[in-house]
């Protein structure tokens with residue numbers, strides 16, 4: 396690599412930083428100065444507003460005001476308040492989103508509810524059609540698959556059967572066997588290769604075939620423009636600890652289209668989803684709005700932190716966020732193409748950054764060790780078994796100069812085989 400080329404790339408990075416409309420956002424985060432954090436897609440960083448709220452909710456609200464805080468600090472309203480803030484970020488109407496539990500648990504609720512809706516629908520039809528299939532992608536996130544498997548075990552084959560096909564075959568499967576499919580459960584952005592599914596077209600096709608649609612927005616919310624309402628999505632779930640920076644284990648969210656809210660039945664019918672939780676009545680009666688998706692007591696500390704984290708998005712628009720996200724990914728690739736042409740590091744995602752979520756993935760036989768070597772030099776991506784190095788580019792806190800530095804380090808590590816050092820081989824429990 397010629398020095399001139401390196402300098403050109405560095406100059407290009409500086410120029411991109413000067414033109415970056417979102418550059419000012421970096422100062423709202425607590426990131427260690429030396430760190431280049433390419434894992435905001437697994438755990439978003441701490442913002443100043445989140446830290447401030449964490450201290451306040453522990454010291455003042457819990458510490459001093461105790462039980463009174465449920466009213467005084469509106470703890471009871473947090474699931475709905477955070478849900479409505481999220482609704483704006485994902486193109487959903489007010490009072491269609493609520494924060495609670497994890498994606499996995501929320502999937503169980505919406506899968507069950509959607510299957511029941513379909514069963515009730517089919518009872519009214521003559522001749523009766525039996526739809527019992529949950530269709531999903533074979534490379535969907537494992538937990539999504541596991542939850543459907545668990546539900547299938549509970550309900551039995553006659554009522555629920557999981558079927559998975561390759562992502563590119565989803566539409567064909569809908570065309571050919573749509574009349575057997577009850578629910579289509581898809582992840583919008585694939586966690587390994589970042590492939591984006593066409594939410595509008597697939598939802599539309601599914602509806603034509605009488606199929607309900609659930610979208611998992613884990614790698615989309617907070618980084619891609621979404622239009623749940625315009626796409627007429629039935630249900631959606633997503634987490635808040637990735638691009639939404641809600642903090643480790645922050646509560647997830649669930650979207651229920653207005654048209655499904657009345658008469659919906661979700662099986663985890665706990666007191667917080669009751670119409671009158673504090674009347675302590677014997678029989679369950681679901682609340683009207685998205686609150687009916689709640690089960691037990693909300694994790695108030697996490698949810699307060701999430702509430703403050705979402706304030707970072709105030710005044711931002713998703714188009715600008717997406718634009719920077721694409722630019723970061725494209726620039727990283729450009730650097731790697733220059734610095735490391737023809738190496739054993741192979742791109743494992745769509746070559747066009749416009750066609751994938753905010754991440755770039757590579758395969759390499761030593762992907763895990765490469766990841767460890769990067770971390771040792773303060774560049775933090777992650778590893779996804781069996782051989783994927785995944786670099787997440789969060790537009791709110793990364794600079795193009797950091798992207799350049801990270802690409803240069805990766806190129807050095809791969810070219811000089813520095814990853815072969817014994818200290819990078821030790822497999823940790825969380826990758």
Ligand SMILES: *Cc1c(COP(=O)(O)O)cnc(C)c1O
Nearest residue numbers: 497498499536582586611613634
């Ligand atoms: C991260 C992720 C999850 C996580 O689910 P939790 O139950 O919240 O731990 C689920 N689905 C997808 C697609 C993910 O990327």
